Amino acid sequence: MAVHVPKEFFITSGHATSPVSDLNAFDLALMKAHISEQNLVAVSSVIPDGAREVEIREIPMGTVTFCVLSQMRGYSGENLAAGIAYTYRKDGHGGYVAEGHLHGNAEDLRCELKRKMEEMSRIRGVEFGEIHYRVEELSVPQDMYGCCISSLVFCDFH
Numbered sequence: 318m319a320v321h322v323p324k325e326f327f328i329t330s331g332h333a334t335s336p337v338s339d340l341n342a343f344d345l346a347l348m349k350a351h352i353s354e355q356n357l358v359a360v361s362s363v364i365p366d367g368a369r370e371v372e373i374r375e376i377p378m379g380t381v382t383f384c385v386l387s388q389m390r391g392y393s394g395e396n397l398a399a400g401i402a403y404t405y406r407k408d409g410h411g412g413y414v415a416e417g418h419l420h421g422n423a424e425d426l427r428c429e430l431k432r433k434m435e436e437m438s439r440i441r442g443v444e445f446g447e448i449h450y451r452v453e454e455l456s457v458p459q460d461m462y463g464c465c466i467s468s469l470v471f472c473d474f475h
Contacts, residue, residue, distance in 0.1 A: 320475070321383070321474045321475075322365050322368075322474060322475045323364075323365055323368050323383070323471035323472065323473065323474055323475075324365075324367065324368055324369070324473045324474060324475060325368060325369055325370070325371045325374075325471070325472050325473040326364065326368055326369075326370060326371070326469050326470060326471045326472060327370065327371050327372060327373045327374055327469075327470050327472065328370065328401070328403070328449075328451050328467075328468070328469055328470075329350040329351060329352060329373055329451075329467075329468055329470060330350055330399075330400075330451050330452075330453045330465075330466060330467040330468065331345075331346040331347065331348070331349030331350035331453065331465075331466055332346050332349070332397075332453045332454070332455040332463065332464065332465040332466070333345035333346040333348075333349055333463070333464055334455070334457060334458060334461040334462060334463045334464075335461065335462050335463075336460065336461055336462070337462070338462055339390040339391070339392070339462040339463070339464060341462070342390065342461075342462045342463050342464035343388065343390060343464040343466070345464075346388075346453075346464045346465065346466045347466065350466055350468065351373055351375075352376070352382065352384070352468065352470060354376075354378040354379070355376050355378075355379070355380050355381075355382035356379060356380065356381045356382060357382050357384055357386060358381055358382065358383050358384070359384065359385070359386050360383045360384065360385060360471070361385070362385050362413050362414035362415060362416070363411060363412075363413060363414075364403065364405065364411050364412035364413060364414065364469075365411050366409075366410055366411045367411075368411070368412075368471075371472070371473075374472050374473075376470075376472065382470060382471075382472075383470075383471045384468045384469060384470040384471060385401060385414045385416055385468060385469040386416070386466065386467075386468045387399040387400055387401055387416035387417060387418050387466065387467045387468070388418060388464060388465065388466045389418035389419065389420070389464065389465050390462070390463065390464045391420065391455075391457050391462070391463050391464075392457060392461075392462055392463070393457055393458070393459050393460055393461060393462075394456075394457060394459065395420055395456075395457050395463070396420060396421055396422060396454065396455070396456050396457075397418075397419075397420060397454065397455045397456075397457065397463055397464070397465045398418065398419055398421055398422055398423050398425070398426040398452060398453065398454040398455075398465060399416075399417070399418040399426070399452070399453055399465035399466055399467050400416070400417060400418070400423070400426050400427065400430060400450060400451055400452030400453065400467045401414055401415065401416050401417075401430070401450070401451050401452075401467045401468065401469055402414070402415045402417075402427075402430035402431065402433065402434050402448050402449065402450050403415075403448070403449050403469055404434060404445040404446050404447065404448045404449065405445070405446045406443050406444070406445060406446070407443070407444040407445065407446050408443060408444070410443075412445075412446075413434070413437050413445070414469050415430050415433040415434050415437060416430075416467070417429050417430050417433065418465070422454055423452045423453075423454040426452050426454075427450055427452055430448075430450060430452075431448065434448050451467045452467060453465035453466065453467055
């Protein structure tokens with residue numbers, strides 16, 4: 318059995334609009350986040366022991382790319398927000414990611430993500446270090462589709 322344990326990850330995000338469709342807005346948001354040319358595979362939210370955050374990496378086109386991805390799509394006049402929160406455990410054994418999205422603003426989403434991280438800490442009985450956030454928000458213009466994304470992208474595997 319092949320085991321793929323990430324050694325590194327990066328954080329990215331983007332938002333975009335399209336007059337054609339929410340899919341096209343999503344595609345453009347991925348382009349702005351520099352992850353549009355990969356085959357994204359959504360994974361749950363565990364940062365492995367020893368994995369470290371790095372700057373955005375260039376990933377070859379077509380690569381199967383594991384990520385925690387938050388997205389929110391909408392239409393004309395809607396306010397959108399998508400984001401992630403991530404942290405390491407204080408005991409040094411890896412970390413966790415929470416994703417969220419809503420019709421609303423970045424501050425409301427940040428509060429929701431904080432509550433999610435607090436609950437993750439509580440149910441595991443472990444203390445978390447500083448929580449980091451990456452949240453995108455967008456007020457979709459009239460007669461347009463919009464999308465916000467935020468992602469933790471795993472790279473460089475054992």
